[in-house]
Amino acid sequence: MIAWRLEVFEELGSTSDLCVARAKSGEAAGLAILALRQTAGRGSRGRAWVAPVGNLNLSVLFRPAIPAAQAGMFALLAGVAVAEALERFFAPPTMLKWPNDILLGGAKLAGILIDAAPNGTELDWLAAGIGVNLRTAPEIPGRSTTSLAAHGVDLAPRPMASAILDRLSAWHDASAESIRAAWLTRAHPIGTPIHIAGAQSGIFAGLSPAGELLLQTKTRIEPISTGDVLLGHA
Numbered sequence: 001m002i003a004w005r006l007e008v009f010e011e012l013g014s015t016s017d018l019c020v021a022r023a024k025s026g027e028a029a030g031l032a033i034l035a036l037r038q039t040a041g042r043g044s045r046g047r048a049w050v051a052p053v054g055n056l057n058l059s060v061l062f063r064p065a066i067p068a069a070q071a072g073m074f075a076l077l078a079g080v081a082v083a084e085a086l087e088r089f090f091a092p093p094t095m096l097k098w099p100n101d102i103l104l105g106g107a108k109l110a111g112i113l114i115d116a117a118p119n120g121t122e123l124d125w126l127a128a129g130i131g132v133n134l135r136t137a138p139e140i141p142g143r144s145t146t147s148l149a150a151h152g153v154d155l156a157p158r159p160m161a162s163a164i165l166d167r168l169s170a171w172h173d174a175s176a177e178s179i180r181a182a183w184l185t186r187a188h189p190i191g192t193p194i195h196i197a198g199a200q201s202g203i204f205a206g207l208s209p210a211g212e213l214l215l216q217t218k219t220r221i222e223p224i225s226t227g228d229v230l231l232g233h234a
Helices: 015-024 073-086 157-171 176-185
Strands: 005-009 031-035 038-042 048-051 056-062 095-097 101-104 107-119 122-132 193-196 201-207 213-216 221-224 229-231
Touching: 005 157, 015 031, 015 056, 015 107, 015 122, 031 157, 056 157, 073 095, 073 101, 073 107, 073 122, 073 157, 073 176, 122 157, 176 201, 193 213
Parallel strands: 005 031
Antiparallel strands: 031 056, 038 048, 056 122, 095 101, 101 107, 107 122, 193 201, 193 229, 201 213, 213 221
């Protein structure tokens, strides 16, 4: 369990940038930053993350005593926590897409951004940025997006943040095995055709002990530690 210290801002450039700055200055684990409006959000692989008023912009700080190589496990943990939190307010099930997307009806509803810094072989700190399309679905080139409002759900950022923090706390001390198992029950099934953008295609073969995607190609199973995953062959 972890006790959260939630700070709410009417407007920020980026909750992740502020969370990272506070981590570097020595802030203790448990900081949570919510911005009701975000003007310079960051998405994965250097993309800008558009965050209109009414959507959720939340970043949280961990200081986990785990090997730095396991930082990716926190994207899986956060995905499970966000999915569970959403389902408190919305009945249709979400689906998790490796490593950091939450889908609804095949469209992106939420995303997770991980920033981390090592201290030797272990993590010094890890910040998880979480964006959820509550009111508006920003356009992402080549991707389908959706929002809770598009499905008839009117949910404000504060209760969504509270539900996510509750589930993050519940999962905080879970084993890597438990996190992987919970993620897999909510993910695209084993055997799903997938394509790594700019790379190879294959089928989803599960997760490695470190949370890497396992890609079954024609000749072998290859662990993928980073990449833009598309469901279905290119």
